[in-house]
Amino acid sequence: MLQRELTREQAIAVAEQVLQHVEGTIIERGYSYFSDGVVFNTRVENNRTLCSDVQGSQVYHVRLDLEEVQGSSCTCPYTRLCKHIAATFFQMYSVFENPRHFLGKAQQPRRATFSPAMLIPNYRPAVSPPQGNESAPVQSGLTAASSVHDWWAFFESWTRNLLSAMESFRASSEIFSSYQNVLSVTAGWPTERAQLFHIHANLFHLQKLQQYVQTYRQSHWYPDLAQTAERLLEQLEGAIYFSDRQALWSKHRLALEETLTIIRRWKENDLSSLYWVYAYRLVWWSLLDAPEWIEQEKAELDETIASPNTSEAVLEKARLLRAHFSVMDRQDDLALAVWMPMRRLPLAFYLPYMKAFAREAQWQRFLDWTTALTGRIGQAEAQQYRFVLTVWREAMKQVGREAECGAMLKTFLPSSYPEYALYLYEEKQFKSWIDLQMSFRVPFADLSAVQLKEIEEADPALLYPYYVREVNRLIRERNRTAYKEAIKLLKRGRATYAKADQEADWERFVDRLSAKHNRLRAFQEELRRGNLNL
Template identity: 80%
Template sequence: MLQRELTREQAVAAGEQVLQGMESAIIERGYSYFSDGVVFNTRVENNRILCSDVQGTQVYHVQLDLEDVQDSTCTCPYTRLCKHIAATFFQMYSVFENPRHFLSRAQQPRRVSFTPAMLIPSYRPVASDLHGNEAAPVSSPLTAASSVSDWWAFFESWTRNLLSAMESYRASSEMFSSYQNVQSVAAGWPRERAQLFHIHANLFHLQKLQQYVKSYRQSNWYPDLAQTAERLLEQLEGAIYFADRQALWADHRPALAETVTIIQKWKENDTSSLYWVYAYRMIWWSLLTDPDWIKQEVAELEQAMQTPNAPAAESEKYRLLRAHFSVMENEDALALQVWKPIRRLPLSFYLPYMKAFARNQEWQRFLFWTEALTELIGSAEAAQYRLVIAIWQEAMKQVGRSDECGAMLKNFLPSSYSEYALHLYEEKQFKQWVDLQMSYQVPLADISSVHLKEIEDADPSLLYPYYVREINRLIRERNRPAYKEAIKLLKKARATYAKAEQESDWERFVDKLSAKHNRLRAFQEELRRGNLNL
């Protein structure tokens, strides 16, 4: 049916947009969904909107805009192009082309491309966007008029058995289920009041998670617990981002004042985990922005910093927190001067600021931070690197420096390896390209034959070191199959030397190689069989 309603050209054009705007991991997960056959009720509306239902943890409804893929929507919590949209795309694409070929393209190194959607938090608040339609109802004495202190008292009662349940069952699932379910308490409340309730539910559960680790795991953050903390922080970022902060300040200032009292106590936490620090900064950065509250918090931090004979870890903690307010005061260099020597701070520690600068189009400020954090960016995990580099390229474009981007990718190695290699190749800087491949120990077999031929045509001598290295590596394996592979490479090298009219150099190379390995009988036999005369 789709074949009659759509064209191959539409499918191909949509595919190019998917490659530009969707992360490889999301495309791969979408392909898995498509392969599992969980996409159904696929139909076309208005000749451009592909609608479908996708069975995930529940049934999600997708609208894929074939003309502008970025405008596609899904009812799942993920706010950017998601795996359900990708699965719907594959369902349509498979009618016209081989989806495996598209997946292979998606898995190849690609230039990242900036879209404003990158700056939107990945997850919206759960519980059906504040209406509680999808979370199990929770019996509670709370009303919309209840105070924040009442909320926290209820949270304590609600979770009285949570830590023991986490110890008995899967800790991460118990924790996140508790957080999701408790949000239904705010169903039917005024929207902004419910938003603030969700923020506090998040803060409470993050604190409870840290209590669990300290009490039951002797400060050992297992991967699934760390992942739960990261999910809670994603939800917190989304809750704050999508909150109506103007309405909160206009109608709920007493509740915000209570929030200040709670968050101020977080300074007493230790920094064996940084998760509470992330939440603390989010709240002050985007929610508790009253100048008097900030002034009071800064004064308390500075007083704590001056405590005589304080343990080094305590002093570092207060300096770390105080530096956050330096950023709020536009004293970025001062903050980075404090943070950069603390080697355990990952790139994710800095990302909230960098995304905020991009949202506010403070491009020079963003570039200042990328220059300061070059080493961290160059060693970051793939998703974080791609996000920063996409914004960085947009920032360079906005300040009129796009032509510098290719060469500057070298600064972000090793993370930028694929993009920098592509730049060198496209600019025909073949010597630097070969040097890069060799320095990263890329096997010759992994190099495209098209690339090798173009370099050979331009300057055959550039490939000599590559051939020599690979030939020597194969000989060191000391087995006949490897020797045979070495002979094949020798024949390729012979053709390269001949093209460069360097026959005498070739003969000397083969003579030295034969003499060096004259005791390897099997290699000598393969060398004779190879008939390697020019």
């Protein structure tokens, strides 16, 4: 069917856009969905839209725009080009080309392209039960007129057995299932009221997760539990971002005042986990941003900091939280002066601010933070690093410094290794390129044959240190296979030296190598077989 409605050229054109605009991890997940055969009802509409249904946690409906991939949509909560869209792409692409070849291409290092969509939270929480969800709504006795206090009383009742269930079964699944199920309470509520309820449900379950860790895990966060906390925070960010804050302030101020009371009590939490701190900052930044409330919170924190009776642990917590309000006051230097010495704060701690600066086109402010956080960016996990680097390039472009990007990539090492290596090669800074490969201990066999050939033709002597180091490394492995690889490199090195009319130097190196390792019988045998033992 698709082969008659579409062309190979269309498939290739869409593939180029997918490579440019879809994250690598999303492409990989989309390929898994496609391979599992969960894409169905695929059809073309209006000669430019590929529609499909994809079975995930429920059936999602995808519309892939074949002319402008960024205009594609899916009914899942993910706000960017998602794995269901990627799976639909693979369903179409497989008709014309081998999808595994495309997947391999997508897994190669590539420059991400900036899009404003990158700055939008990943998830947009639904304010009504999803279509096709046949489970009965939770019976709560709550109505749209119920107070926030009533909400939290219901949450406590609803989760009275949750911690024991988390201990008996998979903790992450139990708590997220509880969170998702309780959202059905708001069916039929006004949208903005439902949005605020979702925010509180999220805050409650995040608090419950931290209580579980402290009760059953002695303050130890297993990776699965940490991922659940991060997932809840992603949902919280989306719930706040997409909420109708104007309607909340005009129609539900009393509920916001109750929210204020709850979030102020969070200052009593300890710093064994930072997840509550992330949530505290999100709520203050975008929901409770009334000047009089902010000033009162700052005054309480200042009083705690100034008190001679404040313990060191409480002082550290108060200073950490107070620095957030310094950022809100655009006193970034004061905040960073507090946070930077706290080595436990990862790059993820700073990302919400950097996203906000980029959304508001405060490009120089974003760049100032990347300068301050250079070390953390260089050590960050791949996904966070790619995000910062992509926005950083856009910020440099916006302030007229795009030409400096290549040289400045060095400051983000080791994370920037692929991009910096590509920059050095494209600029024909071959000596620096070789030095970079050697410093990262890249095996000679992993280097691009095309790049090596160009360097040999330009200046073969640049490769001598690499040959010497690699040959010595292989000999130290003390096995026949490594010796054979060393002989191949010695032969290649001889040819490279010959191009520079320095073959005699190479022969002397081989002679010294043979003498140094004259007791390695297997190595000596390989030298003779390679006609190198003169």
